[in-house]
Amino acid sequence: xxxxxxxxxxxxxxxxxxxxxxxxxxxxxxxxxxxxxxxxxxxxxxxxxxxxxxxxxxxxxxxxxxxxxxxxxxxxxxxxxxxxxxxxxxxxxxxxxxxxxxxxxxxxxxxxxxxxxxxxxxxxxxxxxxxxxxxxxxxxxxxxxxxxxxxxxxxxxxxxxxxxxxxxxxxxxxxxxxxxxxxxxxxxxxxxxxxxxxxxxxxxxxxxxxxxxxxxxxxxxxxxxxxxxxxxxxxxxxxxxxxxxxxxxxxxxxxxxxxxxxxxxxxxxxxxxxxxxxxxxxxxxxxxxxxxxxxxxxxxxxxxxxxxxxxxxxxxxxxxxxxxxxxxxxxxxxxxxxxxxxxxxxxxxxxxxxxxxxxxxxxxxxxxxx
Amino acid sequence: xxxxxxxxxxxxxxxxxxxxxxxxxxxxxxxxxxxxxxxxxxxxxxxxxxxxxxxxxxxxxxxxxxxxxxxxxxxxxxxxxxxxxxxxxxxxxxxxxxxxxxxxxxxxxxxxxxxxxxxxxxxxxxxxxxxxxxxxxxxxxxxxxxxxxxxxxxxxxxxxxxxxxxxxxxxxxxxxxxxxxxxxxxxxxxxxxxxxxxxxxxxxxxxxxxxxxxxxxxxxxxxxxxxxxxxxxxxxxxxxxxxxxxxxxxxxxxxxxxxxxxxxxxxxxxxxxxxxxxxxxxxxxxxxxxxxxxxxxxxxxxxxxxxxxxxxxxxxxxxxxxxxxxxxxxxxxxxxxxxxxxxxxxxxxxxxxxxxxxxxxxxxxxxxxx
Numbered sequence: 237x238x239x240x241x242x243x244x245x246x247x248x249x250x251x252x253x254x255x256x257x258x259x260x261x262x263x264x265x266x267x268x269x270x271x272x273x274x275x276x277x278x279x280x281x282x283x284x285x286x287x288x289x290x291x292x293x294x295x296x297x298x299x300x301x302x303x304x305x306x307x308x309x310x311x312x313x314x315x316x317x318x319x320x321x322x323x324x325x326x327x328x329x330x331x332x333x334x335x336x337x338x339x340x341x342x343x344x345x346x347x348x349x350x351x352x353x354x355x356x357x358x359x360x361x362x363x364x365x366x367x368x369x370x371x372x373x374x375x376x377x378x379x380x381x382x383x384x385x386x387x388x389x390x391x392x393x394x395x396x397x398x399x400x401x402x403x404x405x406x407x408x409x410x411x412x413x414x415x416x417x418x419x420x421x422x423x424x425x426x427x428x429x430x431x432x433x434x435x436x437x438x439x440x441x442x443x444x445x446x447x448x449x450x451x452x453x454x455x456x457x458x459x460x461x462x463x464x465x466x467x468x469x470x471x472x473x474x475x476x477x478x479x480x481x482x483x484x485x486x487x488x489x490x491x492x493x494x495x496x497x498x499x500x501x502x503x504x505x506x507x508x509x510x511x512x513x514x515x516x517x518x519x520x521x522x523x524x525x526x527x528x529x530x531x532x533x534x535x536x537x538x539x540x541x542x543x544x545x546x547x548x549x550x551x552x553x554x555x556x557x558x559x560x561x562x563x564x565x566x567x568x569x570x571x572x573x574x575x576x577x578x579x580x581x582x583x584x585x586x587x588x589x590x591x592x593x594x595x596x597x598x599x600x601x602x603x604x605x606x
Numbered sequence: 607x608x609x610x611x612x613x614x615x616x617x618x619x620x621x622x623x624x625x626x627x628x629x630x631x632x633x634x635x636x637x638x639x640x641x642x643x644x645x646x647x648x649x650x651x652x653x654x655x656x657x658x659x660x661x662x663x664x665x666x667x668x669x670x671x672x673x674x675x676x677x678x679x680x681x682x683x684x685x686x687x688x689x690x691x692x693x694x695x696x697x698x699x700x701x702x703x704x705x706x707x708x709x710x711x712x713x714x715x716x717x718x719x720x721x722x723x724x725x726x727x728x729x730x731x732x733x734x735x736x737x738x739x740x741x742x743x744x745x746x747x748x749x750x751x752x753x754x755x756x757x758x759x760x761x762x763x764x765x766x767x768x769x770x771x772x773x774x775x776x777x778x779x780x781x782x783x784x785x786x787x788x789x790x791x792x793x794x795x796x797x798x799x800x801x802x803x804x805x806x807x808x809x810x811x812x813x814x815x816x817x818x819x820x821x822x823x824x825x826x827x828x829x830x831x832x833x834x835x836x837x838x839x840x841x842x843x844x845x846x847x848x849x850x851x852x853x854x855x856x857x858x859x860x861x862x863x864x865x866x867x868x869x870x871x872x873x874x875x876x877x878x879x880x881x882x883x884x885x886x887x888x889x890x891x892x893x894x895x896x897x898x899x900x901x902x903x904x905x906x907x908x909x910x911x912x913x914x915x916x917x918x919x920x921x922x923x924x925x926x927x928x929x930x931x932x933x934x935x936x937x938x939x940x941x942x943x944x945x946x947x948x949x950x951x952x953x954x955x956x957x958x959x960x961x962x963x964x965x966x967x968x969x970x971x972x973x974x975x976x
Contacts, residue, residue: 254933547963548956561948561975563624563963566956570937572949578931579944581951586918586936593917593933605931 239366240341240452241285242330245274245294245302245348246320250594251523251587254578258606263348264301267527269541274348278306280355284362285344291333292348293317293326318487323498325490327448328459328470335452336474342369343455345448345498351530353517361415361514365449368417368510377454378508380417383442385515389432392522392588394444394499395424397435398511417510423499442513446520448498455502462505469493523587524571524580528553542574551584578605609736610711610822611655612700615644615664615672615718616690620964621893621957624948628976633718634671637897639911644718648676650725654732655714661703662718663687663696688857693868695860697818698829698840705822706844712739713825715818715868721900723887731785731884735819738787738880747824749873750787753812753881754888759802762892762958764814764869765794767805768881787880793869812883816890818868825872832875839863893957894941894950898923912944921954948975 249262256262263274271279278290287308294302296316303311315329327345334341344362352358361382369380383396398418423444427435435441448455459467469489476485503509519526531539531553538546542556549564556562557574564570569584582590598606619632626632633644641649648660657678664672666686673681685699697715704711714732722728731752739750753766768788793814797805805811818825829837839859846855873879889896901909901923908916912926919934926932927944934940939954952960968976 254931545963545966547959547966554951556949560946561624561972562951563948564951565959565963566953567940567951568953570940570951572951574949576930578933579926579942579949581924581932581934581937581940581942583936583938589917589935593915593935596915596917602931 238289238338238341239285239344240289240291240334240338241281241344241346242327242334243274243277243290243292243346243348244323244326244446245292245298246317246326247349249349251591253590253594254573254575254580254605259297260301261295261298262521264298264305267521268351268531272305273351273521274302274305277346277348277350278309280352280358281344284359288313291315291330293330294348295320315486318490320495321490321493322495323446324459324463324466324496324501325470325493327455327498328463328466329473329486329489331452331455331459332470332473333477335456336477339453341452342366343450343452345450347446347520349521350445351517351519351521353519355516357514357516358518361512361516362449364415364417365510365512368512369449369451369454373508376457376508377451378417378510379454379458379503379506380449380510380512381420381503382445382447382449383511383513384445384518385513386432386436386441386443389429389436390443391426391429391432393520394426395432395435395441396444396511397421397424397438397441398513400440415512415514417512420503420509420511423504442511443518444499445514445518448503458502458506463496463501466493466496466501523590524553524573524582525584525587528571528584553584608659608708608711609655609714610659610661610704610708611651611714611716612697612704613644613647613660613662613716613718614693614696615662615668616687616696617719619719621961623960623964624943624945624950624975629667630671631665631668632891634668634675637891638721638901642675643721643891644672644675647716647718647720648679650722650728651714654729654736658683661685661700663700664718665690685856688860690865691860691863692865693816694829694833694836694866694871695840695863697825697868698833698836699843699856699859701822701825701829702840702843703847705826706847709823711822712736713820713822715820717816717890719891720815721887721889721891723889725886727884727886728888731882731886732819734785734787735880735882738882739819739821739824743878746827746878747821748787748878748880749824749828749876750819750880750882751790751873752815752817752819753883754815755883755885756802756806756811756813759799759806760813761796761799761802763890764796765802765805765811766814766881767791767794767808767811768883770810785882785884787882790873790879790881793874812881813888814869815888818873828872828876833866833871836863836866836871893960894923894943894952895954895957898941898954923954 245263249256252262264272266272290309291313292302293315299314299316302314365380399421476482533539537551539553543561544554544556545563547565549567552567552570554572557576571582573580615633619626622632634642636642660679661683662672663685669686672684735750769791846852903909907921909923913931914924914926915933917935919937922940924942927946941952943950
């Protein structure tokens with residue numbers, strides 16, 4: 237009964253522009269100076285998941301780069317998507333692949349580009365989630381997700397409300413508590429600040445981490461019930477895996493697949509969805525603000541990388557390129573990122589909008605910068 | 607009775623870093639996109655001063671560049687200072703030079719790097735100042751300066767208080783009034799905001815423009831009286847002008863001269879100093895804040911030069927270099943200047959501090975950027 241991991245690495249992470257580009261997306265960046273985000277994601281699965289049992293689903297264009305970053309992962313475990321169709325088709329493909337290899341496969345699905353500070357606690361939570369996913373009730377296996385104990389009223393994440401069963405221990409966060417699985421009541425979209433504050437106060441809302449644990453057969457059964465079209469496209473691929481027809485068949489399934497997320501398509505519909513709450517220093521590193529927040533900073537709250545001089549500057553992030561000198565004077569809450577061909581100067585609290593600029597560049601034919 | 611001009615162009619203008627450099631100081635920059643500041647200063651002297659009668663005193667290193675920028679000025683009129691000794695020695699040299707050429711010379715001394723929007727009114731004021739400088743009273747000629755009618759309580763300029771002689775017309779600014787010369791009462795250093803507001807309310811305080819008009823013999827007489835050491839060094843140069851000994855003699859005088867400003871050394875000491883108030887859109891373009899203030903801007907108060915994209919940005923100045931893309935997101939009151947080898951990101955209200963960074967670079971051996 238092996239445990240498998242499926243790392244979803246299909247996105248560009250355009251909020252990381254100008255460092256992230258179509259040809260060099262976020263998961264390959266060494267945002268925190270040591271290894272790339274995808275390398276860290278892979279590393280923190282050890283020793284729970286063997287390298288041979290790690291799969292990556294990524295854009296077909298990124299397969300070679302993924303192999304470079306994860307040489308321990310067998311090349312055949314790196315699956316290239318011909319077109320982006322959001323998370324549901326990606327997971328359907330991986331589940332079909334795993335089920336063909338191991339009828340008892342349990343899979344951990346996780347994004348390639350998140351940060352986890354406390355790997356020990358992450359392992360504890362993951363172990364409980366795997367156990368829950370392998371526990372049969374009334375002849376079926378649950379879908380399990382990991383929810384993050386919110387530390388502040390974040391408006392940038394979706395939330396998961398769970399059933400505390402009158403169990404105050406389930407609500408009150410205590411790091412010494414053993415993690416346990418709870419029934420999910422609702423998935424909530426990214427809230428406004430007032431709603432986020434209410435969620436935080438309520439105590440039974442968690443951040444949606446985008447990490448899922450389930451048996452491959454259980455998620456495929458859920459596809460059959462809730463996303464039958466996707467199931468019809470991807471489940472039959474089992475017959476061609478390992479043959480010359482595989483690549484074309486996968487290509488065809490993707491071309492005909494709708495774009496739909498696993499959250500919207502399945503988790504919000506399914507009855508038996510569990511969540512294991514966890515607190516392990518998780519961050520989705522969604523934009524430059526998060527990078528600043530997570531980076532080591534000086535007393536003034538500044539983070540400088542490269543040939544940088546800061547004068548009368550506070551709470552700012554500055555990164556120079558190619559040895560070019562970058563000087564900040566009298567700035568507060570600024571993010572400045574030079575990449576040689578482009579310079580971004582952004583207010584820290586508006587880092588989400590960097591994505592809009594990348595969209596603008598694409599629409600206006602400035603492909604060289606995208 | 608010719609009128610001569612002496613353009614003082616010895617400074618670096620380090621507040622314009624990274625555009626201004628030791629090898630390319632502020633007066634040679636095309637800050638407003640058309641001609642360089644020194645070219646504009648020269649051009650606005652026409653037709654009052656003939657090109658042959660224009661002199662420039664600059665750093666010896668900048669003589670060639672000055673010739674390039676002002677090809678209409680005879681090469682022998684461009685005087686190179688071997689070392690910077692502030693304005694008094696510079697003016698003593700020019701006065702000695704002019705007196706040797708024309709015993710009746712009247713000289714207009716003006717900085718190379720200021721901006722004047724209304725050249726017609728500047729000419730009116732200058733004409734009145736020249737007339738005053740040529741008017742003998744009790745056997746001597748006055749020293750005349752031009753004072754700018756303040757438009758706001760600026761703390762970055764020195765002030766001149768004049769004697770309104772109970773003449774309310776002298777105090778109340780009226781653009782239709784004929785300019786006239788008033789006796790100077792006091793020179794005031796750069797004030798704090800409260801004092802600047804008091805000056806503005808009083809009505810008899812003007813901004814010190816650094817523009818002076820006097821007969822060459824009158825200023826040399828003032829040197830003899832108030833700065834006798836400088837006079838002893840520079841007045842005798844008249845004997846060597848045009849000889850092989852000239853360059854060495856000037857070099858020697860500068861080496862032995864104290865560093866002192868004409869304001870401090872003479873104007874604040876002399877009895878008969880007049881000021882002609884003027885309103886002609888004057889600005890000393892002291893830093894990037896002034897450039898932003900003076901530049902044409904869009905509705906959001908932004909000025910973009912080069913390959914720049916602004917998103918949700920207001921009251922900012924952005925200039926890219928070498929076609930590199932510069933993107934501002936969510937910024938307010940920012941100045942961003944890329945010069946290829948360096949990028950400055952500065953709060954608009956802290957632009958004065960750019961000078962400190964340049965000092966820092968010099969002290970820390972980062973000569974390549976100075």
